[in-house]
Amino acid sequence: MIKEDPAEQPSWPPDIRRLLWMQGLMNASHFMTIPLLALYMSANLQFGAAALASVMSANLLCAQVLPLAAGAIADRFGSHWVITLGLLLRGLGFLGFSAFDGVSAWIGCAVIAGSGVACYEGGVYGVFGRQPRECHSALFASNNQMLNAGAAVGPIIGGLAGLADIRVAFGMSAVVFISLSAVACRSTYGSSVRLSRQPVLKSLKTATTDGGLWRLIVVSLPWFFLFPQLYVAFPMYAGQLAGPHAASAIYVVNGVVGLAFILLAKRWLTKVNPASLTTWAYLGAAVTFASVAMLRGIEWFLLFIVAYTVVETILLPTLESMTASLAPDGSQGTFFGLMSAIGALSGTGGYYVGSWLILNRSPVETWLALGSVGLAGVLASLLLLHRSGPRASVG
Structure with a gap:
């Protein structure tokens, strides 16, 4: 079990420390190629x-x-083989990106890589969710810290590899993922806690009938809509302002600022009420997205990326820790899976709407529309999270 001293950083068990380091390496490999895809x-x-x-x-x-x-x-059945399979599938998907040129082959590789993400994250967040509830805020803040470290380093490595041939970056990502799968195969994740395993159908029923989880899912939908803009509207708009190479700068700024902010604010994030954090983060999203409508130029847009990253670094671990705190023992992975599955609907909408707005509407209309989604998040969090009772506040 994890022991947490309120005045000190928690000391994670060895398997959790290895998993956090793997998160950083995984995200570095991910961001080596995503800006170039x-x-x-x-x-x-x-x-x-x-x-x-x-x-x-x-x-x-x-x-x-x-x-x-x-x-x-x-x-x-446990997370060990699910994590291993996920990393291997991601490696095979990126290996396919480096080898094939046809549309059908790329769609197939995208399915393989995406299935790898599903297996890996389903296993990882199940392990994190099974840690003691009082440590969830600190654990997901540490997870966000490692993800941001990877996001800061990955685009730089990928950009350098892409100077020779972008397929080199895809191949490097494949090697990293396959190597991590070999490491995962030899590790035992979740050994620091005693598992209470539930039948698959029982876990699904528990998750789909949990009112607190559905409230949290509704609150999370605006964020699932806005988050894909990091991969769609942001690079497309930056390309309009300063050319195609401006996209890489977005991801470097996002990673560096996210890492710096979580290092400075991690202890504060673990002490503030998560419902209040969610409301204020959504308010920040509404204001920052709307501000792009009034401020033109790549320098202002990169300043927006700084503000957006602060919002992201607050909201992501907060939503994750609330999800983990809602899940009963033995159903943590299923709770995260249901959150992700419903969020995919909003994320798909965000992908198409964001690209359509950038290509077909004015900057003022585009960024005010996205800002209004942040405002919807403010209203949803006020209505659904700030209610009486411990379950209503999702904590």
Whole structure:
């Protein structure tokens, strides 16, 4: 069990420390290629808009819908092999990106890579959710710290590899994922807690009938809509302002600022009421997105990325810790999986709406519309999280 001294940083068990380090390496490998993916499809492979959208949507839907099944399986049989399989599938998917040129092959590779994301995250967040409840805020803040470290380093490595050939970056990501799968195969994640395993159907029933989880899902939907803009509206708009290479700068700023902020604010984040954090983060999202409508130029947009990253770094671990705190023992992976599966619907909408707004509407209309989604999050959190009772506040 994890022992937490309120005045000190928790001391994580060895398996949790290894998993946190793996999260950083995994995200570095992820961000080595994500900034280059759409650019490579459009500029090098000459994919049309429909083909590009099909590849991205196949990856997104598999990555966010399948965790419901993967999480339930991890709750029943344990996370070890689910994590290992997920990393291996991601490696094979990126290996395919480096080897094939056809649309059908790329859609197939996107399905494989997205299925890998589903297995990996279903297993990882199940392990995190099974840690003691009083440590959830600190654990998910530490997880966010490692993810941001990877997001800061990955685009730089990928950009350097892409100077030679973008396929080199895809190959490097594949090697990292497959190597991590070999490491995961030899590790035993979750050994620091005693597992209470539930049958798959029982876990699914527990998750789908939990009123507190559904309230949290509704509150999370605006964020699931806004988050894909990091991969769609942000790089497209930056490209309009300063050319295609501006996209990489977005991800570097996002990673560096996120890492710096979580290092400075991690202890504060664990002490503030999560419902209040959610409301204020959504308010920040509404204001920052709307501000882009009035401020033009790449320097202002990068300043917006700084503000957005602060919102992201507050909201992501807060929503994750609330999800983990709601889940009964033995159903943690299923709770995260249901959250991800429903969020995929909102995320898919965000992907298409964000790209349509950037291509077809003015900047003022685009960023005010996205700001209004943040405002919807404020209202949802006020109505559904700030209610009497411990379950109503999702904590």
